[in-house]
Amino acid sequence: MTVGPVLIVVAVAATVWFACLLAVSVRRRAALAWILTALALFSVSNAAVVARLVLPGDAPWDAVWIVSFLLSHAAVAAFAITYLPSGRSRLRDLGSAGITLLGVGLAVAGVAAGWRIADAFRPATTAGLYSLAAFPIACLAVALGESLAAMRHASHRRHEAWLLLLGTLVLLVGGPVYAVELAVLGHVDFAGTNLAVPVAAVLFGQALLAANPLPFRGRAAPTARIPWDLPPGVYVLDEVRPTYAEATFLALAGTQPALAIVGSGPPRRGLEGVETVCLPPGPRCASVLAATAKEFLARHPRGTVLVHDASYVVTQGGPGALAAIRSVLLAMPEGASLVVSLAMLTPSERQAFRTVLATWGSPPELHAAVAAILRARLGSADLLRRAVREWDIRPQDLGVADVPPLLEYVQNALQGLRTASDGAAEPGWSQVSKSLAGDLVEFWRTPPTQPTLRTLATPAATLGALGLVKASSISGLDAPPPEERVGAPMGEEIRDAFLAHLGPAGAPVWRRVLRTLQKDASAIGKEDLANVARLANEAIADLGGAVDVADAGRDLAHRSRRLQAQLAGFGGEGR
Amino acid sequence: MAKLRAREKTVRYALLFTVSLALVAGFWFHAEFYKLGLVPLLLGGGSVTFLTLLLLQRLATGKPLVGRPRRSLSLPREAVGRGLDGTQTLAILPMRTPVPAAGSVANVVLDGGGRPVARMRIEDVRRCLAEDLRENDVVAAGFESVDDFRRVWAPGGASDPLEVLVLVTFRLEAVS
Numbered sequence: 089m090t091v092g093p094v095l096i097v098v099a100v101a102a103t104v105w106f107a108c109l110l111a112v113s114v115r116r117r118a119a120l121a122w123i124l125t126a127l128a129l130f131s132v133s134n135a136a137v138v139a140r141l142v143l144p145g146d147a148p149w150d151a152v153w154i155v156s157f158l159l160s161h162a163a164v165a166a167f168a169i170t171y172l173p174s175g176r177s178r179l180r181d182l183g184s185a186g187i188t189l190l191g192v193g194l195a196v197a198g199v200a201a202g203w204r205i206a207d208a209f210r211p212a213t214t215a216g217l218y219s220l221a222a223f224p225i226a227c228l229a230v231a232l233g234e235s236l237a238a239m240r241h242a243s244h245r246r247h248e249a250w251l252l253l254l255g256t257l258v259l260l261v262g263g264p265v266y267a268v269e270l271a272v273l274g275h276v277d278f279a280g281t282n283l284a285v286p287v288a289a290v291l292f293g294q295a296l297l298a299a300n301p302l303p304f305r306g307r308a309a310p311t312a313r314i315p316w317d318l319p320p321g322v323y324v325l326d327e328v329r330p331t332y333a334e335a336t337f338l339a340l341a342g343t344q345p346a347l348a349i350v351g352s353g354p355p356r357r358g359l360e361g362v363e364t365v366c367l368p369p370g371p372r373c374a375s376v377l378a379a380t381a382k383e384f385l386a387r388h389p390r391g392t393v394l395v396h397d398a399s400y401v402v403t404q405g406g407p408g409a410l411a412a413i414r415s416v417l418l419a420m421p422e423g424a425s426l427v428v429s430l431a432m433l434t435p436s437e438r439q440a441f442r443t444v445l446a447t448w449g450s451p452p453e454l455h456a457a458v459a460a461i462l463r464a465r466l467g468s469a470d471l472l473r474r475a476v477r478e479w480d481i482r483p484q485d486l487g488v489a490d491v492p493p494l495l496e497y498v499q500n501a502l503q504g505l506r507t508a509s510d511g512a513a514e515p516g517w518s519q520v521s522k523s524l525a526g527d528l529v530e531f532w533r534t535p536p537t538q539p540t541l542r543t544l545a546t547p548a549a550t551l552g553a554l555g556l557v558k559a560s561s562i563s564g565l566d567a568p569p570p571e572e573r574v575g576a577p578m579g580e581e582i583r584d585a586f587l588a589h590l591g592p593a594g595a596p597v598w599r600r601v602l603r604t605l606q607k608d609a610s611a612i613g614k615e616d617l618a619n620v621a622r623l624a625n626e627a628i629a630d631l632g633g634a635v636d637v638a639d640a641g642r643d644l645a646h647r648s649r650r651l652q653a654q655l656a657g658f659g660g661e662g663r
Numbered sequence: 664m665a666k667l668r669a670r671e672k673t674v675r676y677a678l679l680f681t682v683s684l685a686l687v688a689g690f691w692f693h694a695e696f697y698k699l700g701l702v703p704l705l706l707g708g709g710s711v712t713f714l715t716l717l718l719l720q721r722l723a724t725g726k727p728l729v730g731r732p733r734r735s736l737s738l739p740r741e742a743v744g745r746g747l748d749g750t751q752t753l754a755i756l757p758m759r760t761p762v763p764a765a766g767s768v769a770n771v772v773l774d775g776g777g778r779p780v781a782r783m784r785i786e787d788v789r790r791c792l793a794e795d796l797r798e799n800d801v802v803a804a805g806f807e808s809v810d811d812f813r814r815v816w817a818p819g820g821a822s823d824p825l826e827v828l829v830l831v832t833f834r835l836e837a838v839s
Contacts, residue, residue: 269692269693269696272696273692273695273696328792328825329792329795351789352787352789353789353791354797369765369766369786369787369788370764370765370766371764371765371766373765397789399789399790399827400789400790403765403788403789403790403829404764404765404788432790432791432792432827434758434827484794484795595823595825599823602823
């Protein structure tokens with residue numbers, strides 16, 4: 089045996105070993121299937137060449153070689169199309185199928201015409217032999233084009249695209265280029281082989297492993313008390329914390345598989361029992377996010393994915409984060425859902441996400457909104473503070489599913505006080521309790537994507553209309569536990585009002601007001617209310633000037649009026 | 664252990680020898696095929712050999728191909744001291760601070776500029792609301808408690824609980 093067959097056998101063995109390694113490590117099924125097919129077919133074609141060289145007899149090694157040689161290149165093209173998708177998924181599938189069918193057709197024609205291994209990349213005399221050389225080169229050109237397009241358009245996948253480009257170039261040099269050179273140099277043993285396949289396999293494998301999806305099982309999320317009836321789709325929540333994103337995710341998930349993709353922060357209370365995967369830090373973060381979401385939704389077409397912390401992906405991957413989420417949108421099946429929380433993003437980063445075609449929600453902080461309702465109906469939000477203390481959580485950790493237990497807690501507290509009050513106030517108590525329950529239930533039932541038209545009445549007006557004494561003035565209901573101060577400082581209440589009415593924009597507006605007043609929140613008193621209202625108006629007017637969408641401007645004006653009404657309410661409460 | 668090191672060395676030298684053989688064979692074949700003269704062969708072959716050796720050296724040492732770190736992380740003097748001692752592994756920074764990407768190696772300089780004092784590997788970068796900071800975060804950042812952090816962070820007590828902070832986890836690589 090000469091050195092040629094030995095070298096080819098070594099290449100085949102290395103290819104098979106690396107293919108096995110990929111088979112157990114890579115979690116992207118479609119791309120893995122294509123690359124394994126390509127490596128297997130390359131190995132078969134190389135092995136057929138060895139068999140033709142060393143085995144005696146008339147076995148149809150040429151036919152085996154033609155089929156595996158042509159289809160291996162088609163599989164490389166299909167792998168690149170599947171792995172680096174650009175454009176519509178249906179067109180990609182059609183492209184892969186078309187190339188494969190063309191390869192099958194050529195293989196059948198080649199077997200029928202009696203093409204031989206020695207014809208590989210040789211000067212051709214017939215159209216058929218031209219196509220035997222042109223088809224593999226065209227397939228590699230498709231892979232090169234896909235890699236170059238991904239390097240240009242998918243900023244989060246440049247590293248993978250670069251590795252794919254190198255791998256394809258290696259196949260091009262090891263195949264057509266060396267076939268010509270070696271034939272001219274008289275090394276005919278290597279005709280029809282590609283000894284660079286193991287090197288290309290390593291490079292393709294590196295690309296696959298660089299953005300390997302995180303492991304998941306596809307479990308359904310536990311049933312949560314979220315009463316929203318939301319259609320499947322893409323939801324983007326512009327909020328301070330991912331409270332509403334978690335609730336939207338649970339509402340969409342139902343009994344279908346659901347996966348929460350989180351950053352490296354501590355686990356959130358709202359995701360207890362949910363299958364969760366943690367993104368890796370570093371530049372791989374955005375591509376791993378995209379790969380995991382796409383693979384999950386490909387395996388569970390009615391599933392739901394939550395991108396819990398887009399700020400983590402932005403911090404790791406910069407602008408690649410948006411490209412990653414866009415690529416998930418392109419690959420999403422019809423009945424699947426994706427929920428993205430924009431918590432902790434800067435205004436310019438949020439603005440960049442505005443281009444995402446999705447259902448948007450910009451809800452106020454949940455605890456601030458609940459506190460505002462309690463304040464409007466009872467004159468104080470102390471019952472909320474007492475409830476969260478009993479549950480051993482912070483108000484900020486309150487979730488949508490906690491609203492019914494909170495209502496129950498408040499109603500029990502009110503019930504306890506009814507027995508202590510005099511008979512004359514009895515009808516009033518039930519009215520207050522009913523209105524409060526109505527407000528909280530309506531709030532609980534309203535999804536964050538639907539603007540609430542609830543008017544937050546001032547406590548004085550509500551209770552005055554009922555002919556009742558203010559609930560907070562009755563000892564017992566509002567009496568704080570001994571270690572707690574009486575009521576929240578006015579600054580805190582005003583901050584809550586800003587967040588409740590203006591959503592995430594409330595925080596910077598409140599900060600600007602404090603900066604202009606040159607005061608700490610704790611030092612804000614009733615005498616500052618007029619200045620706070622004026623400065624808030626100015627800040628909101630500036631904010632409105634930057635909004636060039638008519639509907640958004642109207643919404644802002646509406647929110648501003650509600651905020652002013654509540655600020656006026658604070659002034660009239662005789663604090 | 665010594666056996667393992669010897670085996671590792673043997674594998675490395677065998678690989679290096681194989682690469683050298685492949686390079687020489689490649690030059691010989693291509694010089695024959697393209698009828699290259701001495702000067703083109705020296706220039707082309709020299710460049711390929713140089714790049715291959717550079718790549719192998721970087722692969723062996725695990726250093727990034729881009730060379731020395733270009734980004735720097737500016738920290739207060741006390742934080743740098745604790746970082747060098749290994750008692751601080753996390754820095755809490757305001758959003759406006761430029762932070763090197765996670766996974767990179769950064770030069771650490773003292774606040775206010777100056778020469779790099781150390782090189783740190785940035786292991787993770789994440790954001791956190793000021794009021795969501797946990798006890799273990801502030802302890803890793805060299806504070807005694809969350810209250811201690813708040814006292815240092817906003818001496819007048821006028822901090823914004825919804826301020827977004829950047830938490831950088833790092834590991835000492837080398838002292839400059």
